[in-house]
Each structure stands twice: as C-alpha cells, then as structure tokens.
Amino acid sequence: QVTLKESGPALAKPSETLTLTCTVSGFSLSNRRVAVAWIRQPPGKALEFLSLIFSNDGTVYGTPLKSRFIISKDTSKSQVFLTMTDVVPADTATYFCARIPVITIFDVPKLGNNGLDVWGLGTTVTVSS
Amino acid sequence: DIQMTQSPSSLSASVGDRVTITCRASQAISTYVNWYQQQPGESPKLLIYAASNLQSGVPSRFSGSGSGTLFTLTINSLQPEDFATYFCQHSSGRLTFGPGSKVDV
Numbered sequence: 001q002v003t004l005k006e007s008g009p010a011l012a013k014p015s016e017t018l019t020l021t022c023t024v025s026g027f028s029l030s031n032r033r034v035a036v037a038w039i040r041q042p043p044g045k046a047l048e049f050l051s052l053i054f055s056n057d058g059t060v061y062g063t064p065l066k067s068r069f070i071i072s073k074d075t076s077k078s079q080v081f082l083t084m085t086d087v088v089p090a091d092t093a094t095y096f097c098a099r100i101p102v103i104t105i106f107d108v109p110k111l112g113n114n115g116l117d118v119w120g121l122g123t124t125v126t127v128s129s
Numbered sequence: 130d131i132q133m134t135q136s137p138s139s140l141s142a143s144v145g146d147r148v149t150i151t152c153r154a155s156q157a158i159s160t161y162v163n164w165y166q167q168q169p170g171e172s173p174k175l176l177i178y179a180a181s182n183l184q185s186g187v188p189s190r191f192s193g194s195g196s197g198t199l200f201t202l203t204i205n206s207l208q209p210e211d212f213a214t215y216f217c218q219h220s221s222g223r224l225t226f227g228p229g230s231k232v233d234v
Contacts (some may be wrong), residue, residue: 037224047165047173047216049224062223063130096172111221115163115178122172 002026004036004097004120012087012127022080022097022120029075030055032109035102036080037116038071040093048093053080054102054109087127094122131155131219133227142212142232148204150230152217157197161220164193164202166213167229173216177202207232 008020020038027034037052049062051071059071068087073080080097098119103112132155142148152162160180165173175184177193180200190205204211212234217227 039226046228047167047218047226049218049226052224060223062225098172111224113161113179113220115165115175115184115218115220116173116224117175117178117184119172119174 002099002118004099004118006095006097006120006123008095008123008125010124010126012091012125013129014088014127015086016127017083017085018087018125020082020084020095020123020125022082024078024080024097024099027099029073029078029080032056032104032107033101035100035109035111036073037098037100038069038080038082039096039098039116040091041096041122042090042093050095051082052100056109058109060111089127091127092125094124096120096122131158131222131225133217133219133225135215135217135227135230137230138228139231139233141234142207143234144207144209146207148207148211148232150202150215150217150232152195152200152202152227154198154200154219158219158221160196162193162195162200163218163220164191165216165218166211167216168213176215178220204232 035054038050070083098116101114164177167173214231219225
C-alpha cells in the first residue's frame, strides 16, 4: 500500500527557516517511474504546486517561490524534504506531499501526462509572530 | 507561464443533476490536464488524468474531455458525496492548478 505522511513544525515566526518532511512507504524514491511533489493550500484558498523531485534528484519548482524553498530527499530513509527559508505570514497553509507517476526518456525521468495519484493527509503550518 | 482558469467558481446543484465544470488554459496544452476532487478538511483526490482518463476506483459518472485550451469535467447524476470543490491542473511544466469550482446544494 502506497502512503505518504507529512510532518514538521506547526508554528514558525517570520524570517525563520523550517523544514517539512514527507515520509513515503510502499514505493522507493529510487524508482525512476515516480516523483514526489509538495503542494500547499492556504486556508480557504486554492492548491498551489511548490516543487517536485525525481529519483535522479532533478527538480521542478513552481513559479512564485523565487528560490525561498528547496526540495531534497534522503532515499535511504524514504523521506522528501521541503526547506522553507525566510518564511512570511503568507506561507501559512496546509502542506501536502503527493506521488506522481513519471515517464523515462533514455532512462531519464520526465513529467508525462499523469496526475498526483496518492496524497498525504497534510500538515498545517502557521507563520506568526 | 501557463495559467489555468475555471468556471463557474461555485454552483448550486441537486442530487441527480448533471454538472459541468470548465477549465481553460492560457495557451494550448494538448491533453495535459488533470482533475481533482477535494472534500472539506481532506486531501485532494485524483479523478481524471490526461484530460479524459478515469483514475482507477473513480465512479464512471465522472468524465473529462477537451484538448488544446478548453477542458470540461462532467458529473452525471450527482450523488451526495460529490458535493465538493473541484480543481483542474496542468499536468506538465509547473503543474499549475486552477482556482477551484465549488459544487454545493
């Protein structure tokens, strides 16, 4: 059974750096045919794609991040991390991680035409002084 | 960057109704669109991928269509558990989501 579980601090102060962890089970982060993404949702608002990481450590970032967020992973621990620097109150949201099947071209993973098929339950982060 | 818009932003419907939600991309994206359902307080659930492919386990009353810039999600014979918010998503590039369409009573 494929599962993803988010964890991390629930509260942060403006300008702090915090790291969220997504622990996966039922698949390996070394599997070239899957990637893991981070998505957030501010209270009452829409979903926002933040970043994803492929098995070869290739990454994709959403437009608004302007390099404040960094995605990484520890394959041996089945964990994907999202490090958020210089957080602001607008970063207050529920943060989800999700799996997405991907394709390989000459053995290199690439986004295909698939959806985020398994999601974690989310972890809520509040940024406030 | 490609922008995704949805209409309507909300709609009222009744059990048994046929509901159609539209998603428009700011430029042609072939069939690179997914649709998700989100219940309050829950994670999103993938319904449709690649514009028209039903995700495993999703009831057949859900269907998707479209290509290029215009896409639709149709729910035939709305059920009580279908009252939720629906999001479209560009399934390539930066995986941009639409703003959502809420279906309520």
